[in-house]
Amino acid sequence: MPTSVPLVAYGPPYRLAANEDKSFIGSYVLGMGFVLTPEEAQALIAKDLRNKDVLFPYLNGEDLNSRPDQSPSRWVINFHNWPLERAETYPDCMAIVREKVKPERDKLASGDATAKDRARRWWQFARPTMNLYATIAGMRRVLVLCIVTHHVGFAFVPTNQVFAHRLVVFPIEGWSQFALLQSNLHEPWARTYSSQLETRLNYSPTDCFETYPFPESTASLEEIGEWYYHERQGIMQRRQEGLTKTYNRFHDPHERAEDIAALRELHAEMDRAVALAYGWGDLDLGHGFHQTKQGTRYTISEAARQEALARLLALNHQRYAEEETLGLHDKRGKGKKGSRRTEASAPGKGQAEATARAPGLFDEEA
Numbered sequence: 106m107p108t109s110v111p112l113v114a115y116g117p118p119y120r121l122a123a124n125e126d127k128s129f130i131g132s133y134v135l136g137m138g139f140v141l142t143p144e145e146a147q148a149l150i151a152k153d154l155r156n157k158d159v160l161f162p163y164l165n166g167e168d169l170n171s172r173p174d175q176s177p178s179r180w181v182i183n184f185h186n187w188p189l190e191r192a193e194t195y196p197d198c199m200a201i202v203r204e205k206v207k208p209e210r211d212k213l214a215s216g217d218a219t220a221k222d223r224a225r226r227w228w229q230f231a232r233p234t235m236n237l238y239a240t241i242a243g244m245r246r247v248l249v250l251c252i253v254t255h256h257v258g259f260a261f262v263p264t265n266q267v268f269a270h271r272l273v274v275f276p277i278e279g280w281s282q283f284a285l286l287q288s289n290l291h292e293p294w295a296r297t298y299s300s301q302l303e304t305r306l307n308y309s310p311t312d313c314f315e316t317y318p319f320p321e322s323t324a325s326l327e328e329i330g331e332w333y334y335h336e337r338q339g340i341m342q343r344r345q346e347g348l349t350k351t352y353n354r355f356h357d358p359h360e361r362a363e364d365i366a367a368l369r370e371l372h373a374e375m376d377r378a379v380a381l382a383y384g385w386g387d388l389d390l391g392h393g394f395h396q397t398k399q400g401t402r403y404t405i406s407e408a409a410r411q412e413a414l415a416r417l418l419a420l421n422h423q424r425y426a427e428e429e430t431l432g433l434h435d436k437r438g439k440g441k442k443g444s445r446r447t448e449a450s451a452p453g454k455g456q457a458e459a460t461a462r463a464p465g466l467f468d469e470e471a
Contacts, residue, residue, distance in 0.1 A: 114418045118298065118316035119425035122433040126240065128275050128310035130252075131268030132183075135223060135231035138205025139182045146180035149197050159183055159195050164262060166251035166271035171347040175260050181267050184228050186235050192228045202228050232270065240276050248275040248283060252308050255399070256352035257292045259283055261334070273310050281323035284330030288379040289372070289390070291317060293410045294417055296399075304399045318420040320382040329378045333371045340364050356402045358394045369403050376405060380413075383420075388412060 134140070140163060141149075149156045163181035172178065182202055184192040193199050210227035213220035223231045241247050246261045250273045259275075261283070268274050277283070285291060296306055298313040308314075341351055343364070354360045355368060373392040380388050391406030405413070428434055 114415070114422045118418055118421040120311070120315040121318065121421070121424055122428045123319070123424070124315045124317065126236075127277070128273055128314045129234060129237040129240070130310070131237070131270045131272040131274055132230050132234045133232035133270040134181065134267075136202075136206040136209060138202060138209070139230070141180045141182065141201075143178075143180055153197055156195060156198055159185075159192075159198050162266040163269065164249070164266050164272065165269035166253065169249060169251050169260060169262070169272065169347075170254060170256075170258065170349045173341040173345050173347055175262055175347075177266055183230070183233075183267055186229060186233050189228055199228065234268075237268070237274055241274070244276060244278060246278055248277040248286070249273065250275075250286075250308055253302055253305050254308070254349075255305050256349060256356075257287070257295065257306060257308075258348035258352060259287050260348065273308055273314075275314075279323070279327065280330030280334065281326035282319075282330075283334060284326040284375050285319060285323065285379055285382075287330075287333070287375070289376045289405045289410075290379050290383075290413050290417070292404075293414055297414060301398075316421055318417060318424050320379075320384075323382060325382055326375075326378055329371075329375045333368075333375050336364075336368055336371055340368060356394075356400075358401060358403075372403070383416070385413075385416065388416075 141160070146160045149160060159182055160180055161183050162177040163179045164175075164177040165179075168177050169175050182198045184195075184198075184202070192202075207227045210224045213224040216224075241264045244264050247264055248259050249262050249268065250257070250259050252271050252273055261278075275282075275286075294317055295308055295313040298316060299309040300307045337351065341347065344351070346354075354362070354365045355372075369392075373390070376390055376392070380386070380390065388409060389406075390409045392404070393406070394401055394403050395406060397404065404410075425434075
């Protein structure tokens with residue numbers, strides 16, 4: 106049966122309690138002196154095995170989108186949120202940070218309160234994001250997305266690494282959640298309620314993940330999610346191309362390679378499965394090559410996009426009302442509306458484009 110939602114909803118979506126603490130921005134390192142080549146890291150470990158405690162692979166957005174296996178190209182020294190006295194018990198790594206990071210952090214001592222704090226904690230990342238790593242401790246893998254990206258490409262990666270601040274990290278391991286987020290129902294929502302940088306999405310988890318209403322049951326998506334994911338990864342490995350180049354091929358109407366054509370068909374099948382998970386078997390998705398603000402894309406039709414957005418917004422409002430009834434939103438701001446003041450209108454009336462700039466995402470080199 107179709108999900109019961111109001112026929113029409115107006116205004117921006119609300120943040121849902123059900124989605125709290127399920128998305129994190131990666132660590133803001135602030136200091137290239139923390140960053141090492143793999144060879145430098147291995148030399149430090151060979152010198153003293155204890156250095157493994159503070160040396161980690163360091164995954165950034167470029168690695169995620171350009172490398173066929175999404176592996177990190179660099180390592181990083183990470184003293185977590187430790188006091189200086191504990192960090193100094195790793196003298197080899199501390200010597201590097203003291204020489205290469207401290208002089209730059211010292212320059213912040215005359216700045217505002219945030220800058221002063223970062224100068225005082227010069228041996229730590231500017232934003233260690235300890236809550237992220239505590240949340241994923243014990244997990245084998247997590248789902249990640251590059252925040253600023255031409256193509257929405259979610260990928261599973263191991264947890265035994267440091268995630269850069271240009272990544273969104275989701276403590277998610279299931280194929281069904283991957284299918285939902287990679288689908289052409291979630292992407293229009295993300296592009297509507299996040300900002301854009303030219304044709305690139307600037308994914309804001311607060312505004313487009315915390316507000317996203319997931320279907321009540323996702324078990325039916327496990328098989329198609331796993332199938333699609335492995336097919337995509339297989340293409341990347343065979344061609345030795347990353348997510349960006351793979352999706353460039355995917356959206357190119359002149360690209361007729363069998364593996365890419367098969368991936369398009371799988372994506373359409375996955376989208377239909379996601380629509381059915383919502384109970385929207387009546388929704389004609391109209392897959393094909395369509396002109397969008399991002400250029401030609403193999404995606405759902407504009408009419409389907411508008412209808413899906415309207416239904417998702419109505420479902421968001423219904424879920425929020427249910428959570429309010431349960432007392433899950435208090436006066437301290439929980440569940441407030443997304444900051445992208447974008448109106449999602451009734452079916453057929455269109456969606457305004459969000460243009461606000463997400464704060465805090467562009468304050469370090471990629």
